[in-house]
Amino acid sequence: MGHRGLGEFELLVLLAAARLGPGEAHAVSIAREIEERTGRSARRSAVYITLQRLEQKGLVSSRLGDSRPERGGKARRLVAVEPDGTRAMHDARSAYVSMWDGLDPVSWRP
Amino acid sequence: MSTSAPAWARRVLRWVVPGERVEDVLGDLEEAHALRHARLGRRSAWVRTSLEAADVAFAFLRYRIRDAAPRAPGRLSWPEIAGAFRALRTQPVLAFAATLALATGIGIATTGYGFVDSLLWGRVPWPGGDRFVLVTAYSEPDGESTRLDADTYRGMVRETGFFEHVGLLDGTHLNLEHASGEIEPLPVERVSPSLFQAIPARPVLGRLLLPPDAAAGAPPVVLLRESLWERRFEADPAVVGRTVRLSGAAYTVVGVMPDAYPGPSAPEAWVPFPEPGPATLVEGRAFAVLRTGVDREAVRARVEAMEGGAPRSGEVRVRVERLHEALVNGPFRLVLLAMLGVLVLLLLVVAANVANLFYARATARSAELAVRTALGASRARLVTQLGVEVTLIAALAAAAGLAASQATMGRVQEFNSALPWLDFSLDASKIGFLVGATLLAVAVAGVWPALRATRRDPAMALRRGSRGAAHGLGRAGAAMIVVQMAVSVALIGVATVFARGFTAYALPQVALPRGEIMSGWVNGAGHPPAQAFVDALAGVPGVAVASATTFLPRQDPERVRVEPEEATGSREDRPAPTTRAHETAARVGVLPGYFDVLGAAPLAGRVIAPADMEEGAAPVTVVNDAFVRDVLGGGEAVGRRIVVDGVSREIVGVVPDLGIGLVDPTRAAGLYVPLTSDVYQLVVRAGDPLRLTGQVRSAVAAVDPSLSLGTLLPLERIAEDNVKFMRGVSVLFAAVGAVAMLLSLVTLYALTSYAVTRRTREIGIRVALGEGYLSVARTVVGGTALQLAAGAALGSALGWLALRGESFFTFGLPPAGPWTFPGVALGLALAAAAASWKPVRRALAIQPMEALRQE
Numbered sequence: 001m002g003h004r005g006l007g008e009f010e011l012l013v014l015l016a017a018a019r020l021g022p023g024e025a026h027a028v029s030i031a032r033e034i035e036e037r038t039g040r041s042a043r044r045s046a047v048y049i050t051l052q053r054l055e056q057k058g059l060v061s062s063r064l065g066d067s068r069p070e071r072g073g074k075a076r077r078l079v080a081v082e083p084d085g086t087r088a089m090h091d092a093r094s095a096y097v098s099m100w101d102g103l104d105p106v107s108w109r110p
Numbered sequence: 111m112s113t114s115a116p117a118w119a120r121r122v123l124r125w126v127v128p129g130e131r132v133e134d135v136l137g138d139l140e141e142a143h144a145l146r147h148a149r150l151g152r153r154s155a156w157v158r159t160s161l162e163a164a165d166v167a168f169a170f171l172r173y174r175i176r177d178a179a180p181r182a183p184g185r186l187s188w189p190e191i192a193g194a195f196r197a198l199r200t201q202p203v204l205a206f207a208a209t210l211a212l213a214t215g216i217g218i219a220t221t222g223y224g225f226v227d228s229l230l231w232g233r234v235p236w237p238g239g240d241r242f243v244l245v246t247a248y249s250e251p252d253g254e255s256t257r258l259d260a261d262t263y264r265g266m267v268r269e270t271g272f273f274e275h276v277g278l279l280d281g282t283h284l285n286l287e288h289a290s291g292e293i294e295p296l297p298v299e300r301v302s303p304s305l306f307q308a309i310p311a312r313p314v315l316g317r318l319l320l321p322p323d324a325a326a327g328a329p330p331v332v333l334l335r336e337s338l339w340e341r342r343f344e345a346d347p348a349v350v351g352r353t354v355r356l357s358g359a360a361y362t363v364v365g366v367m368p369d370a371y372p373g374p375s376a377p378e379a380w381v382p383f384p385e386p387g388p389a390t391l392v393e394g395r396a397f398a399v400l401r402t403g404v405d406r407e408a409v410r411a412r413v414e415a416m417e418g419g420a421p422r423s424g425e426v427r428v429r430v431e432r433l434h435e436a437l438v439n440g441p442f443r444l445v446l447l448a449m450l451g452v453l454v455l456l457l458l459v460v461a462a463n464v465a466n467l468f469y470a471r472a473t474a475r476s477a478e479l480a481v482r483t484a485l486g487a488s489r490a491r492l493v494t495q496l497g498v499e500v501t502l503i504a505a506l507a508a509a510a511g512l513a514a515s516q517a518t519m520g521r522v523q524e525f526n527s528a529l530p531w532l533d534f535s536l537d538a539s540k541i542g543f544l545v546g547a548t549l550l551a552v553a554v555a556g557v558w559p560a561l562r563a564t565r566r567d568p569a570m571a572l573r574r575g576s577r578g579a580a581h582g583l584g585r586a587g588a589a590m591i592v593v594q595m596a597v598s599v600a601l602i603g604v605a606t607v608f609a610r611g612f613t614a615y616a617l618p619q620v621a622l623p624r625g626e627i628m629s630g631w632v633n634g635a636g637h638p639p640a641q642a643f644v645d646a647l648a649g650v651p652g653v654a655v656a657s658a659t660t661f662l663p664r665q666d667p668e669r670v671r672v673e674p675e676e677a678t679g680s681r682e683d684r685p686a687p688t689t690r691a692h693e694t695a696a697r698v699g700v701l702p703g704y705f706d707v708l709g710a711a712p713l714a715g716r717v718i719a720p721a722d723m724e725e726g727a728a729p730v731t732v733v734n735d736a737f738v739r740d741v742l743g744g745g746e747a748v749g750r751r752i753v754v755d756g757v758s759r760e761i762v763g764v765v766p767d768l769g770i771g772l773v774d775p776t777r778a779a780g781l782y783v784p785l786t787s788d789v790y791q792l793v794v795r796a797g798d799p800l801r802l803t804g805q806v807r808s809a810v811a812a813v814d815p816s817l818s819l820g821t822l823l824p825l826e827r828i829a830e831d832n833v834k835f836m837r838g839v840s841v842l843f844a845a846v847g848a849v850a851m852l853l854s855l856v857t858l859y860a861l862t863s864y865a866v867t868r869r870t871r872e873i874g875i876r877v878a879l880g881e882g883y884l885s886v887a888r889t890v891v892g893g894t895a896l897q898l899a900a901g902a903a904l905g906s907a908l909g910w911l912a913l914r915g916e917s918f919f920t921f922g923l924p925p926a927g928p929w930t931f932p933g934v935a936l937g938l939a940l941a942a943a944a945a946s947w948k949p950v951r952r953a954l955a956i957q958p959m960e961a962l963r964q965e
Contacts, residue, residue, distance in 0.1 A: 026134070027134060027135075027138055028138050028141070028142075043165065043169075044138065044162070044165075044166065045162075045165045045166040045168070045169035045170075046169065048127075048131065048135060048166060048169065048170070049169050049170065049173045052128070052131065052173065053173075064133065064134070067137075068137070068141075070140075070141055070144055071137035071138070071140050071141045072114055072115075072136070072137065072140035074133045074134075074136055074137030074140065075133055075134070075137060076134055076137060076138075077130075077131065077133070077134035
């Protein structure tokens with residue numbers, strides 16, 4: 001359906017969620033992971049919306065964790081990558097790789 | 111507490127973030143805020159968290175608008191909304207004018223609806239208010255209200271299976287006698303103490319009225335309203351237990367009631383309603399709180415079955431009405447609905463005005479639209495794009511209109527002392543009306559012009575667009591001017607007729623010396639005849655004239671059946687009786703001198719004379735001119751005979767309409783007969799009548815000390831509320847008409863101005879070719895003038911049709927008169943000419959070279 005093509009930020013969020021794993025991935029940790037690894041800023045609002053969209057596409061699922069006092073008694077929503085999400089990451093990677101394949105990594109020419 | 115995130119942020123996020131994600135987002139916000147708080151201090155943390163919350167809220171808002179709505183062709187999308195914003199920003203004047211106009215229309219219509227809704231269908235703001243009913247009696251054949259039988263009332267009190275509480279209430283006036291000698295008439299409610307159980311309250315001071323206060327022979331007590339206590343007793347905490355004098359009797363103050371007490375009326379004081387004696391008629395209305403689940407119809411049948419203790423003529427039926435129904439009955443209901451109709455019509459005019467502006471704009475953009483069509487944009491898409499702009503404006507206007515409407519209602523609530531239980535607060539039905547009104551405005555002002563504007567052949571539009579669209583707004587524009595003028599003329603005309611009707615009602619044709627007339631009720635059964643008291647009053651120094659009557663102007667007199675007597679031996683030239691088989695008319699009993707008190711002279715014949723009062727005198731009557739017109743069908747009245755309630759009477763005189771009816775001008779017909787009733791009012795006319803209350807009372811007491819004279823009131827206080835209401839309504843109609851006219855003129859100005867701008871090039875060429883100014887002016891205005899004339903004719907016809915026949919618009923309005931609509935049309939046309947004067951002058955000043963260079 002429509003979710004064949006992943007946006008770049010969507011891919012980053014998906015990858016971050018996969019790296020962190022089901023028990024640790026949530027909006028704040030995902031944003032931090034992206035910032036630390038890519039060096040670019042990831043606004044939390046963007047992460048929320050992207051997660052919302054990915055969940056709607058069935059690529060990730062989420063559940064509420066335990067509530068914590070430092071969060072005003074509120075729980076975190078923990079994110080897990082679904083099989084469809086894994087497939088989408090695969091597809092994206094093979095698309096990138098096949099496009100990169102044969103390009104000179106310095107001059108970016110074949 | 112201080113470490114939690116800003117409250118506004120939490121509130122906004124809770125509103126805008128989808129439910130399943132709220133907890134996560136709020137938790138993250140709290141966590142981040144706590145960290146910042148520790149690191150940066152309170153103020154910085156507050157600012158940064160606020161910024162972040164705004165960012166998140168905005169992101170979710172965008173997401174919800176853009177992603178959540180399914181994307182169907184022609185549906186709203188984010189770029190379209192953004193585009194509409196941009197388009198409006200380029201024309202701030204248009205956007206502002208349109209918003210203001212729609213806000214006015216929506217605000218007025220919503221306010222009107224708010225009132226109608228509260229008055230007709232509102233909630234009563236105390237627990238069980240929906241089960242609070244008034245039980246009143248009326249006689250069967252003629253529907254006239256009558257009084258409830260005391261035994262029936264006692265039956266109701268015993269009927270605890272149906273009623274939680276039962277009691278009596280009656281509004282009256284009592285004269286508060288101040289120590290300084292000043293007399294102040296106070297609105298007072300006589301109530302059964304059970305009212306304070308039905309509508310619970312806690313007194314500010316002292317106690318409420320209790321059942322023993324209403325028992326026969328109990329010492330008179332009074333409960334003061336807080337405002338009266340502050341105004342007249344300096345908020346003295348020791349007022350409880352003090353004695354005050356009300357209409358000549360001493361009352362002990364037992365308590366002070368809060369101003370906010372929401373009872374069925376808002377008097378200045380409450381006194382107990384004495385329990386009625388056996389086999390009498392109750393002088394007030396019965397109220398009751400029904401038990402939950404009890405059917406009103408069953409209550410009505412049960413109460414009707416009890417009726418019959420006191421002997422009386424005719425069959426008595428019973429009404430069981432909620433407060434709203436009892437208050438807003440018959441004509442009032444129609445007035446309110448008619449008012450709402452006019453306000454919605456006003457909204458339509460406003461929307462049509464905005465439609466004109468947007469249509470003009472859409473035609474100006476026809477070239478752009480054509481290009482987009484050629485590039486493959488569907489018509490639905492173009493209509494959406496044009497419609498979105500109006501929707502944005504309408505949304506803004508709705509918000510502004512709602513705010514203004516709420517502010518108005520709030521003011522009214524503050525000053526609403528007559529009906530304290532009315533609740534004007536915003537509820538689902540009012541919001542529903544607002545949404546409906548806004549959608550109507552969008553449909554008329556946005557979608558319709560958009561549909562029109564996109565109905566062109568693109569190739570044609572492109573050609574014309576490139577040439578500068580030489581023909582103004584074309585046929586559609588002309589049609590719109592016609593429609594607009596028609597609606598304005600119809601609306602203002604109808605509003606004028608309404609206003610005139612109500613003004614005529616509120617002010618009787620004869621100016622009465624209201625401030626000089628004072629009256630008081632008397633139950634004269636078993637006392638000397640009324641004339642004896644009147645003679646005594648005439649002797650009081652300062653009293654100019656004295657008399658007696660059963661009903662003063664604007665009190666609702668009894669109605670009797672009137673039949674024309676068979677015209678035996680009538681003169682040939684007298685018109686045949688045109689009356690229907692029978693009519694009813696108001697009947698007022700008077701003593702000689704009554705018309706002198708009112709300052710009215712007969713139009714024909716004479717008034718009631720002392721000889722008519724004598725035993726065995728021939729029965730006579732004096733009728734008012736409404737009677738001559740409506741019942742007799744015009745012509746010479748003096749000398750004719752009519753049968754009034756079975757008695758044949760000769761008409762000896764005709765007097766002007768002295769405001770005999772209460773609400774309904776169709777019931778203005780009335781007749782005066784010599785006073786025979788035992789219950790009547792003594793009336794006096796004097797320079798400053800309230801100063802004479804003491805002397806008047808002692809003059810009456812000198813004739814018969816046992817006669818009790820009711821509260822002495824100036825005429826202006828009688829039926830004051832009704833007159834005020836009618837005056838308010840007529841002012842409202844005039845205001846609506848004025849707003850409609852102003853809006854129409856602004857649009858006419860804009861349209862003419864626009865037409866001149868669009869035709870600058872053409873005018874320039876024509877001036878260059880040597881055409882005269884007059885001819886140019888005719889070109890610019892001539893068409894518009896024709897359209898205005900057509901619109902005026904159409905509007906007059908529409909208005910005339912609306913006022914004709916037996917529609918609910920016309921319950922007893924005076925006839926429109928042949929000049930009403932042409933007059934309105936002429937006025938509007940003159941104003942329109944004035945409005946187009948400036949653009950026409952601009953057109954005449956066009957220099958040919960400049961005009962040509964403009965392209």
